[in-house]
Amino acid sequence: MSCERWSSRLGVILAVAGSAVGLGNFLRFPGQAAQYGGGAFMIAYFVSLLILGLPICWAEWTMGRMAGRHGFHSSPGVFHFFLRNRWGKYVGVIGVVVPVVIYMYYVVIESWCLGYAVNFLTGGIRFDSVDGASKFFGRFIGIEENGLSLGFGFDQVGSYLLFVFVLNFVLIYRGVSKGIEWFCKWAMPALLVLALVILARVLTLGAPDPSLPERNVINGLGYMWNPGKVFLEKNGEAGWTRERELIGDTEIEQARAEAAADPSLRVETVGIAGQLRKPQLWLAAAGQIFFSLSVGFGVILTYASYLSKRDDVVLSGLSATSANEFCEVGLGGLITLPAGFAFLGVAGVAGMGTFALGFNVLPLVFAKMPMGELFGFVFFLLLFLAAVTSSLSMLQPGIAFLEEALNIGRKESVAIMGFITAMGSAFVVYFSKDLKALDTLDFWVGTFLIFILATSQIIVFSWRFGVEKGLAEAAQGSVFGIPRVFVPVMKFISPLFLLTVFALWMLTNVFGISFSGGEPEFSGYVRDLFIDPEPVAILAVGLVGLFALFVALLASRARAFRHQKGGNP
Amino acid sequence: MTTGGWIVMTMSVGGVVTLFLWCLWKVITSPRETDHLHGAAGLETPDTKEASPEHPPNSSIRGVHQS
Numbered sequence: 020m021s022c023e024r025w026s027s028r029l030g031v032i033l034a035v036a037g038s039a040v041g042l043g044n045f046l047r048f049p050g051q052a053a054q055y056g057g058g059a060f061m062i063a064y065f066v067s068l069l070i071l072g073l074p075i076c077w078a079e080w081t082m083g084r085m086a087g088r089h090g091f092h093s094s095p096g097v098f099h100f101f102l103r104n105r106w107g108k109y110v111g112v113i114g115v116v117v118p119v120v121i122y123m124y125y126v127v128i129e130s131w132c133l134g135y136a137v138n139f140l141t142g143g144i145r146f147d148s149v150d151g152a153s154k155f156f157g158r159f160i161g162i163e164e165n166g167l168s169l170g171f172g173f174d175q176v177g178s179y180l181l182f183v184f185v186l187n188f189v190l191i192y193r194g195v196s197k198g199i200e201w202f203c204k205w206a207m208p209a210l211l212v213l214a215l216v217i218l219a220r221v222l223t224l225g226a227p228d229p230s231l232p233e234r235n236v237i238n239g240l241g242y243m244w245n246p247g248k249v250f251l252e253k254n255g256e257a258g259w260t261r262e263r264e265l266i267g268d269t270e271i272e273q274a275r276a277e278a279a280a281d282p283s284l285r286v287e288t289v290g291i292a293g294q295l296r297k298p299q300l301w302l303a304a305a306g307q308i309f310f311s312l313s314v315g316f317g318v319i320l321t322y323a324s325y326l327s328k329r330d331d332v333v334l335s336g337l338s339a340t341s342a343n344e345f346c347e348v349g350l351g352g353l354i355t356l357p358a359g360f361a362f363l364g365v366a367g368v369a370g371m372g373t374f375a376l377g378f379n380v381l382p383l384v385f386a387k388m389p390m391g392e393l394f395g396f397v398f399f400l401l402l403f404l405a406a407v408t409s410s411l412s413m414l415q416p417g418i419a420f421l422e423e424a425l426n427i428g429r430k431e432s433v434a435i436m437g438f439i440t441a442m443g444s445a446f447v448v449y450f451s452k453d454l455k456a457l458d459t460l461d462f463w464v465g466t467f468l469i470f471i472l473a474t475s476q477i478i479v480f481s482w483r484f485g486v487e488k489g490l491a492e493a494a495q496g497s498v499f500g501i502p503r504v505f506v507p508v509m510k511f512i513s514p515l516f517l518l519t520v521f522a523l524w525m526l527t528n529v530f531g532i533s534f535s536g537g538e539p540e541f542s543g544y545v546r547d548l549f550i551d552p553e554p555v556a557i558l559a560v561g562l563v564g565l566f567a568l569f570v571a572l573l574a575s576r577a578r579a580f581r582h583q584k585g586g587n588p
Numbered sequence: 589m590t591t592g593g594w595i596v597m598t599m600s601v602g603g604v605v606t607l608f609l610w611c612l613w614k615v616i617t618s619p620r621e622t623d624h625l626h627g628a629a630g631l632e633t634p635d636t637k638e639a640s641p642e643h644p645p646n647s648s649i650r651g652v653h654q655s
Contacts, residue, residue, distance in 0.1 A: 032612060032615055032616075032625075034626075034627050035625060035626065035627035036627070037627065038627025039627060058593065058596070061596065061600065062596075065600060065603075092633075237589050238589065240589050240593065240597060241589030241590065241593050243597075244589065244593040244594070244596045244597040244600075245589060245590050245592060245593035245596075246590075246592045246593065246596055247590065247592065322626075322633075325633055325634065326626060329624055330624045330625075330626060331624040331625055334611070334614060334615065334618075334625060335624075335625050335626045335627070337607075337611055338611040338615060338625065338627075339627055340607075341604070341607040341608040341610075341611045342608060342611075344604040344607065344608070345604050345605060345607075345608040347604075348600055348601060348604045349601050349604050349605055349608075353601070415633060418635070419633070419635070422635060428635075429635045496624055498614065498618045499614075
């Protein structure tokens with residue numbers, strides 16, 4: 020094979036990988052793994068990848084390509100085409116709401132990356148302690164008070180957000196293939212090489228604080244991968260409650276000695292089965308798979324709708340998934356969480372918001388590297404570029420929907436989408452206290468609504484369209500078909516699994532039913548809305564509801580969704 | 589880190605690396621596969637023709653095959 024042919028093939032592979040990699044891999048994934056206890060989360064994560072991520076990804080590519088051939092390019096259009104009744108388009112509304120709302124906060128995190136890159140370059144980031152890193156991050160994003168981040172200094176988000184927002188809309192309006200081609204050819208390999216260098220540094224960190232030898236990288240890897248967990252529990256008025264998680268032999272031995280001396284203490288080991296009983300953990304693991312693979316987003320549905328029968332949807336989906344998992348598990352997961360544990364300990368990593376862990380921990384890793392400021396600058400700049408490719412893809416479903424529903428051109432639809440997302444991003448960046456707006460939107464849209472859309476997609480694909488027909492459709496143009504082992508998975512296991520997790524999550528976290536006989540366990544996100552109302556959380560959910568209503572109204576009046584174009588699915 | 593932890597980590601990281609390498613091999617060794625392989629963000633959608641002077645309405649755009 021000629022050198023030119025190799026280079027062209029490598030370019031295409033990098034293009035697929037570049038599309039798949041984003042903030043979900045390096046920032047959201049470690050935060051989620053930390054929040055849900057590491058080891059158990061990883062088991063739920065891989066189960067979700069096999070029985071949800073891959074099958075639904077293939078279903079989405081296949082449905083999108085087929086609906087596109089019949090003239091539908093938006094999620095309401097795709098559902099209208101497959102369901103063939105007046106309600107179909109309303110299910111598809113979620114496929115517009117999800118990417119657009121996620122864009123509203125994703126672009127804010129994108130601006131954090133750019134801001135960190137600039138501050139590394141200008142010497143604004145030089146941390147030698149955890150405190151220094153947390154203070155800078157808190158001030159940068161305005162975590163203390165609403166509106167604090169809105170300034171235009173180097174160490175505030177305002178100017179970066181404005182730049183990033185304008186950049187995204189200029190690129191999405193002008194077309195992005197050249198820019199993305201450049202990114203994939205040069206920046207993507209650079210990002211991978213740099214991530215490998217950082218990984219090597221993290222794995223050789225040892226214990227950064229000699230006075231806390233148990234806080235070392237090996238124990239950090241243990242926190243992430245150990246199937247069992249050990250806790251120190253205390254007997255109080257409410258019965259046995261968990262004091263803290265124990266990591267490492269020395270800490271466990273010390274706790275055992277404490278427990279031997281004090282009868283109100285005990286050391287409890289929880290096996291993997293015990294940890295996996297929490298529906299919230301499964302919801303989060305499935306949500307992370309969907310988020311990072313862009314499955315259940317409406318994004319793949321829209322982009323696949325522009326493909327022809329000759330295009331390979333099976334290997335495209337699998338290649339994007341494998342590149343994404345390589346970056347997420349092989350790089351993102353091994354870098355941030357073990358380093359986070361080494362610098363912050365269990366309580367520190369578990370207490371960070373979903374996206375905050377990397378911004379607090381990675382600068383500390385760079386501080387321990389020669390030419391750390393240069394590495395920090397390049398890493399955050401490349402992460403910013405990777406995020407731009409992802410955020411651009413989130414805008415297309417909304418733009419395609421407006422074009423389809425209002426029968427308008429790209430210029431008008433980009434302008435409308437720009438106005439809507441500007442309002443949303445302003446809301447997220449203003450209500451910065453404790454990242455309440457961002458975290459609320461990330462849970463209710465970035466986890467909950469994605470979960471609903473993914474469930475709808477696999478049910479429509481397997482039961483309305485038919486798995487056998489779906490597999491035959493997917494095989495067209497593909498070098499290999501979807502393996503037949505996925506027939507029962509797509510038809511029974513995926514929908515049943517999703518519905519069961521959803522029902523259990525509703526029962527435990529929304530209705531407060533405890534299956535273990537203990538106190539009701541309401542999710543913090545449910546608590547913010549119904550039990551201890553939190554105005555910002557209510558406003559955030561209200562914003563999503565308002566936007567969903569707007570999209571539903573447009574869909575109800577759109578001519579494109581009133582009649583059936585083309586043949587039967 | 590327990591023995592179980594090492595096993596789970598090795599299998600997980602090994603699994604995703606193997607899958608990624610297998611996909612690379614499959615793409616490279618399948619004739620004309622790269623003409624038909626796509627990542628979502630790299631696609632130029634047909635409606636951008638309206639906005640971009642580089643793409644007059646009748647030009648064919650790499651990466652998108654209109655039916």
